[in-house]
Amino acid sequence: MNGGGPMMTEIAPALPLFLGAVLSGFTRGWLRALVMLGAPLLGALGIYQMEPGTLVQAELFGLALTPVRVDSLSILFGYLFHLATFIGVIYALHVRDRIQDVAALAYAGSAVGAVFAGDLLTLFIYWELMALTSVFLILARRTERAFGASMRYLVMQVGSGVLLLAGTILYASNDGSLAFNHVGLNAPGGWLIFLAFGIKSAFPFLHNWLTDAYPEATPSGTVFLSAVTTKVAIYALVRGYAGTEILIYIGVLMACFPIFYAVIENDLRRVLAYSMINQVGFMVVGVGIGTELALNGAVAHAFNDVIFKGLLMMSMGAVLHVTGEMRGSELGGLYKKMPKTAVLCMVGAASISAFPLFNGFVSKSMIMSAAIIENHDWVWLALLFASAGVFHHAGIKIPFFAFFAHDSRFVAEAREAPTNMLIAMTIAALLCVGIGTFPLFLYDLLPYDTGYWPYDMSHVLAQMQLLAFSALAFTWLKLAHIYPPELKSVNLDAEWLYRRVAPDAVKKIMTQLTSVKELASKHTLAALGMAQRGIARHHGEHGLLARTWPTGSMVLWVAVLLGLSLVLYYF
Amino acid sequence: MSEKRKYLFDNPRNTRLVVRSLVAACVILAGLDLVLHRHGEHPWEGVIGFYPLYGFVACVLLVLLAKEMRKLVKRDEDYYERRGPDDD
Numbered sequence: 001m002n003g004g005g006p007m008m009t010e011i012a013p014a015l016p017l018f019l020g021a022v023l024s025g026f027t028r029g030w031l032r033a034l035v036m037l038g039a040p041l042l043g044a045l046g047i048y049q050m051e052p053g054t055l056v057q058a059e060l061f062g063l064a065l066t067p068v069r070v071d072s073l074s075i076l077f078g079y080l081f082h083l084a085t086f087i088g089v090i091y092a093l094h095v096r097d098r099i100q101d102v103a104a105l106a107y108a109g110s111a112v113g114a115v116f117a118g119d120l121l122t123l124f125i126y127w128e129l130m131a132l133t134s135v136f137l138i139l140a141r142r143t144e145r146a147f148g149a150s151m152r153y154l155v156m157q158v159g160s161g162v163l164l165l166a167g168t169i170l171y172a173s174n175d176g177s178l179a180f181n182h183v184g185l186n187a188p189g190g191w192l193i194f195l196a197f198g199i200k201s202a203f204p205f206l207h208n209w210l211t212d213a214y215p216e217a218t219p220s221g222t223v224f225l226s227a228v229t230t231k232v233a234i235y236a237l238v239r240g241y242a243g244t245e246i247l248i249y250i251g252v253l254m255a256c257f258p259i260f261y262a263v264i265e266n267d268l269r270r271v272l273a274y275s276m277i278n279q280v281g282f283m284v285v286g287v288g289i290g291t292e293l294a295l296n297g298a299v300a301h302a303f304n305d306v307i308f309k310g311l312l313m314m315s316m317g318a319v320l321h322v323t324g325e326m327r328g329s330e331l332g333g334l335y336k337k338m339p340k341t342a343v344l345c346m347v348g349a350a351s352i353s354a355f356p357l358f359n360g361f362v363s364k365s366m367i368m369s370a371a372i373i374e375n376h377d378w379v380w381l382a383l384l385f386a387s388a389g390v391f392h393h394a395g396i397k398i399p400f401f402a403f404f405a406h407d408s409r410f411v412a413e414a415r416e417a418p419t420n421m422l423i424a425m426t427i428a429a430l431l432c433v434g435i436g437t438f439p440l441f442l443y444d445l446l447p448y449d450t451g452y453w454p455y456d457m458s459h460v461l462a463q464m465q466l467l468a469f470s471a472l473a474f475t476w477l478k479l480a481h482i483y484p485p486e487l488k489s490v491n492l493d494a495e496w497l498y499r500r501v502a503p504d505a506v507k508k509i510m511t512q513l514t515s516v517k518e519l520a521s522k523h524t525l526a527a528l529g530m531a532q533r534g535i536a537r538h539h540g541e542h543g544l545l546a547r548t549w550p551t552g553s554m555v556l557w558v559a560v561l562l563g564l565s566l567v568l569y570y571f
Numbered sequence: 572m573s574e575k576r577k578y579l580f581d582n583p584r585n586t587r588l589v590v591r592s593l594v595a596a597c598v599i600l601a602g603l604d605l606v607l608h609r610h611g612e613h614p615w616e617g618v619i620g621f622y623p624l625y626g627f628v629a630c631v632l633l634v635l636l637a638k639e640m641r642k643l644v645k646r647d648e649d650y651y652e653r654r655g656p657d658d659d
Contacts, residue, residue, distance in 0.1 A: 145652075259633060260633065260636060260637045260640055261637075263633060263634060263637035264637050264638070264640065264641045264644075264645070335578070335579070335580075336578045369612060372612040372613045373612065377613070380613065384625060384629070385625075385629045385633075388625070388626045388629040388630050388633075389629065389630070389633050392630050392633060392634070404580065457607060457609075458609045458610055458611050458616070461600070461603055461604075461607065461609065461622075462609075462611070462616065462622045463622075464600055465600045465601065465603075465604075465622035465623045465626065466622045466623075466625065466626040467626065468593070468596050468597045468600050468623070468626070469597060469600075469601075469622070469623045469624070469625075469626035469627040469630075470626045470627070470629070470630045471593055472593060472594065472597050472627060473626070473627045473629075473630035473631050473634075474630060475590055475593060476631075477630075477631065477634050479590075482634070482635075482638075483634060484634065484637065484638045484641060487645070488647075488648045489645045489646060489647065489648055490645075490646050490647070490648060490650050490651065491640075491641070491644040491645055491646070492643075492644040492645075492646060493644070499651050500650075500651065
């Protein structure tokens with residue numbers, strides 16, 4: 001505890017956001033706006049007053065817990081989530097939907113709680129809270145598709161929590177400590193916890209919850225979603241699995257395969273969802289390399305990704321808000337009516353593509369340099385490929401198909417996005433350029449002091465050449481009509497297994513079981529019928545055993561029986 | 572009146588200008604390789620034209636492979652909404 005005595009926010013850094021969530025459920029009008037905007041500001045102020053090294057400890061059923069642990073890593077992510085919430089709240093101010101207000105603040109609060117959790121049990125609780133609160137941002141779209149996606153999302157997210165709990169129990173049963181520090185794969189339960197983090201980081205084959213659910217959420221809901229879950233997962237990987245070599249290869253895969261899907265995907269927010277996996281891939285590589293430079297790069301890139309991916313998601317959300325359409329095949333030409341949104345979108349596009357002077361450049365180059373320094377030549381080449389690819393699909397494709405290309409039917413009726421959306425996007429755009437131009441503001445927050453500086457002639461020239469020739473490739477392919485057009489379609493991904501193959505298999509088995517059941521019931525009914533007829537024959541009203549006999553014949557028969565037994569007895 | 576308004580890229584000259592500027596930028600950036608001495612972290616970075624070539628080839632390959640992939644994975648928009656196992 002610091003000298004001034006414990007502040008409320010030091011005991012519970014997530015408290016302002018949770019209180020905001022509760023209050024936003026009861027307030028309306030300007031009071032609601034005040035609560036929604038005040039909660040992240042108050043929370044950020046609380047973090048500003050925190051002392052690194054603070055531990056808040058508690059005991060529950062004999063378990064030593066650390067609900068709050070303050071260090072540079074948790075502070076950085078704490079700031080990040082408050083910043084993202086503040087921007088997201090401004091973006092969503094025009095929305096009149098209490099469910100989304102409450103869910104967004106509670107979701108952000110859970111994320112803040114998670115990054116300050118000092119033990120695995122506390123982490124687990126916030127981990128599951130994130131799942132339960134965020135699902136309402138998808139449900140709030142109130143479409144059948146969103147409902148289906150949200151249920152699949154919930155299964156994956158809660159499943160991740162279950163794995164985390166199982167891993168925690170195994171981990172704690174070893175030496176009785178629940179403290180959340182480096183875990184590693186060799187620790188008991190290490191693989192389970194790794195997998196739990198892996199689901200939320202969207203590891204390959206576990207990634208489809210993201211591309212499935214994020215594009216189905218509400219315009220503002222996706223902004224919150226894209227800022228939080230995967231970044232908490234990266235935080236958890238940095239804390240628990242830094243330097244785990246397999247992460248390098250997982251990360252390379254994540255950086256490379258989604259860009260192919262992004263090129264042929266039609267839903268522009270789904271393009272951004274694939275692009276998000278690609279960016280998280282860079283971070284995962286950084287965690288896997290595990291040197292101070294690489295970890296700084298992973299954390300810094302998570303920070304920047306929240307801002308530029310948030311900006312891109314916001315610009316696409318604005319297009320969706322104005323036109324009600326998100327398919328690239330149906331959009332185009334909107335720069336005529338939404339020029340401000342178009343320019344802001346292009347700032348986000350330049351940032352994610354890592355143009356010098358934009359924030360993606362100052363963090364991604366750290367990871368690339370770390371890969372070279374550690375002699376991961378092939379990893380470096382793969383990341384270079386992914387860098388060119390990200391410019392191609394997120395940097396060019398998103399703005400091109402939404403705002404340029406051909407004039408769509410929406411151009412006549414479209415109008416500029418609401419002012420509050422424009423303000424939120426402008427803040428994010430200023431941050432993109434601000435951090436890109438003055439990276440020390442971000443570097444000072446990073447966990448390690450590596451003295452890294454991204455701006456030298458070789459770096460800048462290399463990146464500019466890579467990007468310019470990527471743009472040239474796009475232009476040539478487009479002019480030569482080689483570039484694949486946007487088509488109304490879905491593309492099969494790993495989710496095909498659980499959205500089509502498995503349900504179809506179950507259906508097939510059920511159909512076969514039905515025929516077995518029918519056969520069985522037919523024979524059973526036949527057997528029962530025979531039995532029934534038999535009983536009826538013997539016991540029915542004319543049956544042998546149901547006839548009424550005269551008393552005399554009864555006596556006669558009894559006499560016969562008695563005589564028979566006497567004869568038998570005699571022998 | 573607003574229907575009559577000419578926007579930036581309604582004039583094909585502006586589109587051509589953008590394309591030509593890009594080509595010019597590419598020529599200049601590639602040319603800088605010959606002038607500036609690069610002190611890269613990796614030996615391949617010193618090869619003249621490495622980054623321009625890599626960027627161009629990577630993107631063309633990406634698009635061509637993605638086009639091929641589309642043949643394999645593309646389905647109708649309502650693929651997952653349709654009922655029944657046999658209506659592919």
